[in-house]
Amino acid sequence: MQRDHLLKQLTENLDKIWDIVVIGGGATGLGIAVDAVSRGYSTLLFEQSDFSKATSSRSTKLVHGGVRYLAQGDISLVFEALHERGLLRQNAPHLVKNQAFIIPSYDWWEGPFYNIGMKVYDMMAGKLGLGPSEKISREETMKAIPNLDENQLNGGVIYHDGQFDDSRLAINLAQTAVENGAIVLNYMKVTNLIKDVENIVSGVVVVNQEGNNENAKLDEYRIKSKVVINATGVFVDDIMKMDNPSAKKMVRPSQGIHLILDKSFLQGDSAIMIPKTSDGRVLFAVPWHGKVVVGTTDTPLNLDEASLEPRALEQEVEFVLTTAAQYLKKDPKREDVLSIFAGLRPLAANFSDKEGENEEEPSTKEISRSHRLMVSLSGLITITGGKWTTYRKMAEDTINKAWMVGGLPEKRCVTHNMPIHGYVKNTDFDSPAYFYGSDRAQIEDMIHQNQMLGKRLHSDYEYTKAHVVWGARHEMARTVEDFLARRVRMLLLDARVSMDMAPEVAQIMAQELGKDEKWINSQINDYTELAKGYILS
């Protein structure tokens, strides 16, 4: 997966009429590209920044049916998500781990109550279940989570869900798409839609964000296609406005934040699930890459506040710290936070047809997490809502619609049992670089041939120079941020340490990508500025 090579393939075939062009390289768009190309449709995907730069690298990292949606009575979503959870674990066993969760109970009725709920959850998962849930005693609960607050603890309920690495799955999906014949390009922004005489969408105008021509027009390409799919998350309304300036709004962004803490705050292998916090949501504390992810929140935002780099609000930070402190022996303080990140859910809201009416309601935590698919009169297909867990089903539904809209030959979806790049069984999830899956052998081979590449980027972490080279050569990492934030997860795991790594990463990437000293310096500056936003002052 090399950007220069893929861009050349595109620019040498500018007259080609593609079957499917996908706008957006998050979970939704990448899933659609994999589905489309594996059915045999010629497929192109454009991402304006890096793959999964937006929401898809900022999730809680759960592959789950959604216990909360069960409580809300959204049964069809839970069925669908549990089924997809099972398929994803089957197709990407190098990324999806079976994670035990404990719901601590402090009132006598909570144990039996949650036990019944979780039995229903198990039943709904059917054959693809990850293990039976059960009620456990106070002693068993404390053994599983030694630093849970034991004051008035009655016991708990243990259940199983999936846990994964979101941006790694995104990169692996991009690789899977390319291996099947698609062109996927990061740093390519769609700036307009092309329409034919009958006002039907027949392509896109796309601008290479890496171009350095003085004349911006030289970086602009007009791409023709039979179907255009808008999978741009919280930005879907921008693309819909290109199609129809008076298009109705589709998305209601809702912000969720996470804090990363040292593993000493949550000893043992189990995660905690708090089923009902003071704001009526659930809160998770989950072990991840040797640290603990704690979150999340559900804060409605206006569309004009949607950005690629959302920032946590003070009240969200306070809420997560205070709620976590109620359940943990050791209260987390601001100075304990290794990194903080925010993401925006692209919720598919029901807005009124009348301008101004019903624009504020319902509250975002009550909006269903199901996906919504819409075909505009121009033939533009827009998909929004959903979850990382259900990306495959979202893609299947979208392409089932796309072949009809584009007059393409009908072809059946083949992703149910399709291994995703990196597929390898019996993953040792305790090994720091486990998420490279089947690519690990090649990275180790590189080190074997050049011992210098085995040097660590930081004494406390096992990521090496070889991982940087691999990211630039085979995973389309184009900037220091691409590598430190999404090829490995250092920005999220420890923002300060990641800043220390940045100069060496910039040096290695410059060598790989043929960049000069000026590029190195600007990359270090840009990265340092960005990482400061992940540190809680």
Ligand SMILES: Cc1cc2nc3c(=O)[nH]c(=O)nc-3n(C[C@H](O)[C@H](O)[C@H](O)COP(=O)(O)OP(=O)(O)OC[C@H]3O[C@@H](n4cnc5c(N)ncnc54)[C@H](O)[C@@H]3O)c2cc1C
């Ligand atoms: C706080 C939080 C926690 C979550 N936790 C979970 C979880 O644990 N499990 C789960 O299953 N789901 C979870 N989700 C939901 C899941 O993360 C999202 O549903 C999913 O990532 C959305 O993916 P997407 O591709 O639709 O959007 P995005 O990931 O936002 O992708 C859209 C892409 O489109 C690109 N784009 C926009 N405009 C253009 C343009 N003009 N040209 C080219 N590209 C463009 C953007 O740069 C972006 O990369 C969570 C979400 C949040 C916010």
